[in-house]
Amino acid sequence: MSKSKRVLHALMPFLALVLAYVIFKIIEPARFGSPSGLFLLLQQAMIQSLLACGLYFILTMGVFDLTVGAVAMISAILGTMAGNAIGWAGMIPVSIVTALAMSMISSQLMIRLKAPPMIISVGLVLIYEALSTKLIQGKYSLPIDDEFRILGQAPWVLIPGIVLILVSMVLISRSKFGLYIHAIGSNTEIAKNTGINVTKYQTLAWLFCGLCAAIYGIVNTCYTSSVAYAQNMASATSVFKPMMACMFATAFRKYLNPMISVLIGCFFLNLVSNGLLCMGLESSLQNVVVGLAMIVIVRFSNKSRKYDVSK
Amino acid sequence: MADNSNVLARFENMYKYFGITHAVDGVTLEVTRGEIHGLVGENGSGKSTLLSLIAGIRRPDSGKMTVNGQDYAPHDNTQASQRGVSMIVQEINTLAGLTVAENIFLGQEHLFTKYGFRNIKKMNEMAREYLNKAGLDLIKPDEEISHYSLEQRKLIEMVKASYIKPELLMIDETSTALSHDGRDEMYKLMKDTRARNGSVLLISHDLQEIFQFCDRITIMRDGRVVDTVNAKDVDEDKLKALMVGRDVSGHYYREDYGTPISDKVVLRTKGLTCPGHFENIDLELHEGEILGLGGLSESGMHEIGRAIFGIEYDVTGDVIIGDKKVEGIQQTMHAGLGYVSKNRDVESLFAKASIADNINVTCMDKLSRGIYLSPRKMKKFADESTHTLSVKMRDVDQLVGELSGGNKQKVALTKWMARGTKIFVMDSPTRGIDVAVKAVIYDLLTKLKDQGCSMIVISEELLELIGVCDRILVTKDGRIVDEFLRSPDLSEETIVKSMI
């Protein structure tokens, strides 16, 4: 694969962003694409990619875990309760410990049982959502004290995002853990034969995803100033959007560090929904664009041939 | 045997059972330092299973293993390689999605990792160094491995097996996946290991290769060691006799010679080409004829069989059945052709489905009047068709996964016979099957021939081809190089000369 071809492929995600920007800029020059507007979109993307980074580690191993949304929510609820009582010293440890504990439960269930993870996660989400409604007894949403709101304001809100993306970049490309995750995703049998302790690294991936979910929960709660319970599998459907960003990243994995393309994926989704907003349309029309874009992207990135089986 | 310092590794009464098949049944083997030790035996004799026990891929049910006098029980390749034992297998053992350097050092990251962080630059440099030493300087360590051909990936595997300077190097039929210069690479590696006073355990079908390199040869049959001989005091025929365990001419092949073959052509291929596997193959199959296709396993004969059935990728040229050009599986099957695959568990059998389902899957058009399909009729039809090959089973609803290898192959054959197929393409029909069932399959071939069916039999065992086929085509490096007619004085040597 020649150098120039590889650079071209590495630039493709950025081209997608520029393309979306140009299209909406032409349609709605006045309202769309002001520098402050773009900065806000980047800020939102930075928060969403916290969850997407963690999710990427699990998706690379071919597992669709829908409980990540519920883990983020419940760890945010308990963290806020502790935070309102003790302050930062209460909030961060409590939410991280909760998220790790819940990820441990879902990981052991999904690794040890020979049942498809998707089905197991549906059962777990039902239970976690019932738990979240019980936790926020009688109030619509749990507000957070003002001292935490600072983490939701401009300069500070970016820091956890930047730190986590850098850490994940290093983990994915530089660390033994990242290499083994890709190895397990590529072929679990051969990975086991070469002495990789598959269950250990799968559990580690889940715990890292739990950690990302906890950080996402904290930052999102500070950004939106309160955390609400979820019902009717709402937390499961909220995971689909970061999953789309991860699919975007997997498509360009060979040419660009996946963590950058996860951020680009989130930014792309926000750009489209903001573009539609500026045109005065319902921002939920964005789902149509996201659905179609994902079909096109996955179609080009997978090279399966006539008799390959894709279930 | 005295435990002198010259013995590198010793394996005492090793046992390994897979359900009811006794893969390794009380094997005792000794490997001395500085020797290349050959291991031969027919398919399904337990050679590969024994090697997988030594390499740590599988755990023995019982048995003691010692290397350099110390106890040795590896749980995976990495533990094995830490004790200086490494293995090269036939199938792909590298991971797509990872770079060449990552594949080479998979499991050995401690060489360049500090506090869990890999030093990518150092890794690539080390990989570069080993690749150059193995003469593979056009392979780039930071390139993703799936960009390279199967053979290059196999050479990379050899670099992986050799950079740890193994004391015991095990090679499991790897030569069949290598081209000529790839094989020289392997021979160089074997000679280096012997020169370093290490030893090599070589499994191969290519008897020339065995005689050219091995000092001692152990023969295995049906999971047990028959004998260990010195290469010098035995010749090919004696070795083959030991391998097969009965005199070569064996009564269970066909006795008739010189039966006339009708010149009506039922199947013809014109200019069949598939880049990298075979090029412009023109062959004709006559009615009632058993046409053999022989040669080394990578000579392209398997791919020709798959191309005729229409399941090989990017094939040009045409396959004509009767007088109609056919394309794709549906048309080929409609024209009356059936394909019995070499890899039966993945490509022809439904392990979790019942025997009746497996047999009926190809005969749906016969069974359903219009749309309606009565389960009773399906069960009766399946029951009758299992009688022709007398499949041993509880009843037709038993799951195919629970059957033995031989019975599975019977079901795979019944599946096509019940459909009333006239032309068969059989790829190594007797692979991994015990002798008793082999006899049943051979006389099935003759029965089908008498019913006027015609068959292409692809096999790596020349004895089988000589015993069964009317005409044998020999393939080498993707081309048909020779043709032999059935005759009592046809021998393996004459065929092997054109194969190698």
Added chain:
Amino acid sequence: MKKFKKLLAILLALLMVLSLAACSGGDDEQTDEPGGEQTDDENGGDTSEPKYKIGYTFPDGATAGLAGDAAAALKLAAEALNIEILFGASQDLSAEGTITTVENFIAAGCDAVICCNFSESSMVQISKLCDDAGVYFAQFYRTLSDEDVIATVEASDYYVGRVHEDEYGTAYALAEAMIDAGCQNLAMLSSVHGDNTYETRASGYRDACAEHGVNIIIEEWDQTTDTVTNTTTNILAAYPEVDGFLLINCSFAPYVLAAMENTGTILPMCGVDFDTTLLEMIENETITAIAGGHHNDPLFALLLVYNALEGAFDSSEYPIDVLNNMITISSVEEYEDYATYFANGLNDPENGQAYNKEEIQQMTITYNPDFTVQDILDAASSISIADVMERHAAE
């Protein structure tokens, strides 16, 4: 604790039954029959046999602020009138979900049902169900405006009536408050499309703005607590001329405020439905006008069906249309009074609510022989914080 013990019994029994089914599914036949033990029956508790069983389609108090206060009021009424209230089971408040809940109430042998229909046309189905089963039914938070729906529903002689607020008028007044505060370009945020109340409030907002020459620049529907902060930030960025927000329900208020604080532009906003988190927002005047506190609507509906069961009305008076007025709050003291006297049901059920036990009993024929429907109509129209304080502060 009776509830908890029964719940445990259900869970254990269910798991046992299903494990039998699944095991035998996997392997040979399981022979012994699970002994379904007889749970102690319902009324072992202190009160005598509850007179009636009434279904209430909203979920119980564990969830939203408005529903929580309403549930507390109903629980107090249940004790006062010795009746049993079945709360809606499914969290799915869509049209089909409500109908399924009503069906389950009828199956559970409810004598009457008070329901909040998702949309007008689903009321036709509900009336058909209750008519066939001979169960009194009344609407809460909802009214009927579509002629042929009115025709079919009011034809049934089990339709006691409805208690509703002037959603349109309240929304109109709130919009006017925003216009008085000098807003020219407004943005509207709402949750799910198609919900009857939300659509009426939206039309109230639209008409008020149209008549006063104020334009609604952008309407964003189908928002959830996850997305509303981002949408508000994007609206503020893309539409700098926006100077106020119209919220369909106040549960979004803290999220919209957070977005405003993040971008540093605090704009006035108004909305319906109170929530306990609004106190500090009223303190720092971030919320201009707010209406709500109509959580006693289901209580009046309950009283309607209870009296109907007691035979207080004759069918000629049906349907009884009770207009329950909303309470608007603009000062901190008002909010504190509201929080202590009006909506304190969760921690002080006895006298932290608009009506205590005696007052509820007074509004029924059983405890107050010369009760007439006018008592409920007057109570509903006169309800306000002052009215409650004056009644309760007296003791």
Added chain:
Amino acid sequence: MDKTKLKRIGTALAPFLGLILLIALFAILTDGASIQLSNFKLLINQTFTLVLVCTGVFGVMTLGMMDLSCGTVVCICCFMVAKVCQVNIFVGLVTALLTGIGMGAFNGFTTSILKMPSFLATLCLQYIITGLMTQLIASAAVTVPAELYFFDEFWYKLPLVLVLLIGAYFLFRHTKLGHYMRMVGSNETAAIFSGINVRKIKMISYTMAGGLCAVSGFLVAIRSGTAAVTSGTDMMFNSMIALTLGGFPNGGGAKARFSAPIVGSFMFCVLNNGLSILGVSSTTQAFIKGAIFLFMVILMAENVKTAVSSGIKKIFGGKEKASEIN
């Protein structure tokens, strides 16, 4: 031979046994309220919409694939019924059916021809439909014309659903297509090499699922009288729960029995109905549903099933000797 025949009958009857035991249990707990005739009629009425969607999804899952878009297909067909029937009843019904079949065909296209993983392909369609729905229902919820309400009568809906179920059973059990579906589910490569046109099978089963969702959308429309973004949306998770309760093998394939969707949706509705009759609060009900569902999934998992059955063998000393003869 009778030992294995008994076992086969046992596996066939087990899901029905589970259902009967569940009904019996609720009868005891609700002191007989749940087994009144009227309640049974009501129960069956509630199951109609779910059982149709479950049968459609069952066809797809037998292939070992998933259909996450069934909820939204029901929603858009319900919208078509409401919107187009105002113009003309017959045209409305036909458009709804065609939309359902069209959506199913789109799923078939993306999974079989574009070779996308079924989870992602159906998720994309779900996204596309939800996006469209908000735009389509811009104004107030679309009301179903009153003429259709007469069809919401139990004795009209029962024959319609029965005909569809019997048709689906016939298709699944007694035709080539049904047989091929089970085969593709257990080993797709072997199915391709046995001459099954796998692409056609996938296309047909997704289109059938779309058609069944269309009919279910029609029933939802006339039952609730309105079409909104929320109608039918939780069908996706409910159908997954129902199929698992019905004993559907996790990976699909040859062991898929047609009783799974019917028994499963019945059990789901009995569970809902029973719990709400007992007046269990909504959050606890969600908790129970999740607990039971997870319990069933754990029980159905391969390694646990073998452990459980070997456990039972030890307890009951099953004398079954190694049955397969070498």
